[in-house]
């Protein structure tokens with residue numbers, strides 16, 4: 019019988035450090051995914067954790083993993099040629115296909131950039147279509163910036179605004195301040211035709227949504243991605259449940275109209 | 283089809299069944315109670331009718347038989363996975379109607395929540411045949427009638443013990459086994475029609491109730507021990523554990539173990555984020571899962587809770603689940619919103 | 625004035641009081657648990673012969689004060705159901721129950737309420753008190769024994785010559801354990817920190833474990849259950865003028881037979897070494913004189929030592945004296 023808990027082996031074909039604690043791993047696999055979906059990633063003997071797909075191609079997926087604990091510690095020691103074990107993809111991604119005639123504003127904080135990265139690169143590759151794309155992204159400090167090279171590429175294709183919460187290096191010439199500052203200033207030309215995606219730490223998402231609502235974006239046009247403890251990814255373990263919603267099945271991407279009622 | 287037995291003829295049936303089935307029933311285990319010199323009533327393997335405890339409610343439900351507390355999902359050596367072997371025998375569980383209904387609630391989660399079926403659950407579950415024990419009287423914390431879980435319509439056998447006589451209503455699959463030793467009688471299952479405790483479950487629960495002060499007392503009272511979850515026939519949550527063998531760290535296994543939404547850590551994420559830090563919120567979460575969310579989610583006509591009363595029976599802080607339901611109901615019914623915190 | 629043999633009077637369970645010719649009767653209540661029907665007898669004596677009051681003693685007996693010594697034999701007849709019910713019937717041999725208590729040296733065995741009521745208790749203290757009473761009463765040697773259900777030691781077994789503390793061997797079923805750590809955290813907080821989590825399951829360090837059973841009480845899934853009952857014996861605690869001290873562990877993880885045998889042997893030891901030139905000698909002082917090794921040789925004679933059982937190699941009784949210049 020089909021065993022949804024059995025992971026498959028996926029070879030690491032590239033490891034790219036983004037910051038000291040965030041590495042991007044490219045895995046060889048033909049599994050088809052959508053932006054915003056996640057995998058349960060594991061190393062047998064160590065543990066399993068939900069990780070978003072940060073980018074994908076025909077025969078690879080990328081995940082950008084922050085070293086925060088038991089499993090991610092061990093993952094960070096892996097070199098190209100070694101393997102990770104994955105099962106998935108799980109969850110619902112962003113409804114990008116329905117946004118082809120919309121202006122899309124993506125506001126992300128920190129590692130929240132990872133789950134939306136594939137939208138940005140697909141847009142550059144013209145495999146998805148949008149009326150326009152704007153990326154607002156915030157990091158704690160210049161040292162925490164992810165996807166530096168890609169960001170430079172993106173700037174050529176669409177509007178990218180980047181801010182850092184604070185700068186101790188003294189040679190940062192970009193924006194300083196919270197992402198909500200960027201949201202309050204971003205230009206919105208056609209309010210009914212604008213879609214918003216926001217991903218990041220709970221606090222950041224909360225205030226970003228408030229700011230977008232201030233900018234009169236309708237709740238129905240805002241999309242958020244939730245992070246909860248997950249042990250199965252397939253609606254069984256119960257850890258991700260909020261009321262009658264299972265984040266792993268019904269999310270992690272939610273329309274804010276629904277998400278506003280998800281109270282832990 | 284109804285059959286009548288005396289103890290020894292019924293034991294003949296059990297003996298024959300035991301060739302193909304592992305048979306479980308509530309049993310009383312001497313001196314295994316939590317407190318010194320007390321006994322424990324729980325599900326265990328039986329050989330004869332006399333092994334079955336008919337008079338007391340079991341501390342745990344029967345779920346651990348097919349949803350083991352610790353279950354190995356697979357073993358791994360450096361390069362390969364292997365699956366644990368399970369006994370080829372089928373399973374018979376003698377249980378009361380509430381537990382039988384509880385199993386259906388678990389089926390909903392493991393087999394029908396989401397597109398993927400839990401194969402580990404399914405493999406054991408499909409071996410299970412239920413022999414429903416008739417409840418002659420309801421225990422003091424039971425409220426199965428309020429939850430509509432007092433009756434079972436699908437069972438392999440329905441068992442009534444009256445002194446030395448055992449009457450059974452048997453489904454076709456078990457007909458030969460029973461007819462061989464029993465005498466044909468007319469037998470109609472009887473179910474409990476009322477309990478001492480009745481609860482009214484509010485149909486609609488407004489979100490505002492999340493902020494009601496009624497939960498506050500539980501932050502003071504509940505000690506987050508999780509007993510209410512582990513004894514519940516319908517709690518299905520689990521956590522994954524990867525373990526390595528001490529003698530060979532390259533080999534190990536991935537397991538799942540029961541989890542409880544009342545116990546610290548249930549929502550812990552790396553980086554220190556967690557939700558429902560206080561116990562009142564956990565109480566709300568558990569209670570609403572049992573009497574609201576499940577029904578809402580699956581659009582079914584029953585709630586998750588089957589009214590077995592075990593969570594009230596085992597709470598070391600004497601928290602009554604049904605009293606909490608009543609408080610909730612009152613809060614929902616009353617138009618008085620003064621209980622709401624701003 | 626009545627001619628009174630003080631020694632005989634005391635041995636009969638009465639007391640020399642601060643009023644001449646007035647005595648107080650002490651009723652033994654082995655294990656501190658009695659049928660309330662005896663209250664009627666106690667009440668009648670107090671009202672009819674005493675001053676209408678009763679004192680509850682620290683050893684869990686009753687003391688009925690204000691009794692004229694002249695009434696002793698009358699009272700002894702009245703208390704005869706108490707001697708039958710609370711002594712003879714549990715197996716104590718009382719030659720003539722109508723002449724009152726045959727001895728007072730060995731004090732009433734006190735006990736906490738035990739597992740009849742208390743969730744922490746690891747055994748039935750009432751039942752064990754009866755077994756010990758049968759073994760040691762009547763006896764003149766001055767010995768104090770108390771039984772307590774668990775190491776909380778509510779009865780203050782540590783202030784006795786012999787204190788018996790209930791233990792239980794916790795049995796762990798790793799398949800039942802959900803890794804909630806309730807047992808681990810609790811053992812750390814209220815007991816000895818004998819438990820740790822290894823590979824999501826619990827390890828118990830038997831050397832640290834005091835068999836209190838807290839882990840069993842705390843486990844929500846009954847991964848810990850009760851194994852065999854065991855006991856710890858603490859010895860030679862005492863109050864008193866000279867050198868008060870707290871009892872020390874003499875043996876642990878021993879069974880009931882070992883406890884009973886050691887107590888029985890203690891009396892042989894006392895018999896051998898007591899200083900008969902003194903009016904009475906408290907057992908603790910005898911041990912001080914003979915040394916712990918001789919004590920051990922005597923009390924452990926024919927004692928079955930189980931595989932888990934441990935006997936102390938060393939015990940440190942310091943207690944305190946009154947070298948007040950050191951403190952003040």
Ligand SMILES: Cc1cc2nc3c(=O)[nH]c(=O)nc-3n(C[C@H](O)[C@H](O)[C@H](O)COP(=O)(O)OP(=O)(O)OC[C@H]3O[C@@H](n4cnc5c(N)ncnc54)[C@H](O)[C@@H]3O)c2cc1C
Nearest residue numbers: 067068069070082083084087088089090246247248551552
């Ligand atoms: C839908 C989703 C997408 C995610 N995407 C990413 C991503 O792209 N990049 C990234 O770096 N991180 C991501 N995370 C967070 C990531 O799952 C945690 O950082 C990871 O579980 C930490 O595991 P650990 O063993 O290293 O940490 P530990 O702190 O040692 O965690 C131990 C256990 O706690 C549980 N746990 C801890 N944190 C989380 C968490 N946030 N979510 C679920 N379970 C948790 C897991 O069961 C884990 O095995 C995502 C989480 C979710 C729910």
Ligand code: SF4
Nearest residue numbers: 514587588590591593
């Ligand atoms: S919630 Fe309580 S009463 Fe309801 S099924 Fe679970 S244990 Fe029984």
Ligand code: SF4
Nearest residue numbers: 256517518519543571
């Ligand atoms: S009450 Fe808690 S433990 Fe039980 S099924 Fe619901 S979430 Fe899981």
Ligand code: SF4
Nearest residue numbers: 504505507508510597
């Ligand atoms: S059993 Fe009682 S104390 Fe324990 S978690 Fe449940 S409600 Fe709280």
Ligand code: SF4
Nearest residue numbers: 811833834836837839
């Ligand atoms: S019996 Fe007491 S000391 Fe021993 S492990 Fe359990 S809680 Fe700790």
Ligand code: SF4
Nearest residue numbers: 801802804805807843
């Ligand atoms: S209390 Fe029970 S379930 Fe929890 S860690 Fe201890 S043994 Fe395991």
Ligand code: FES
Nearest residue numbers: 248251255256266
């Ligand atoms: S992750 Fe297990 S139910 Fe959602």
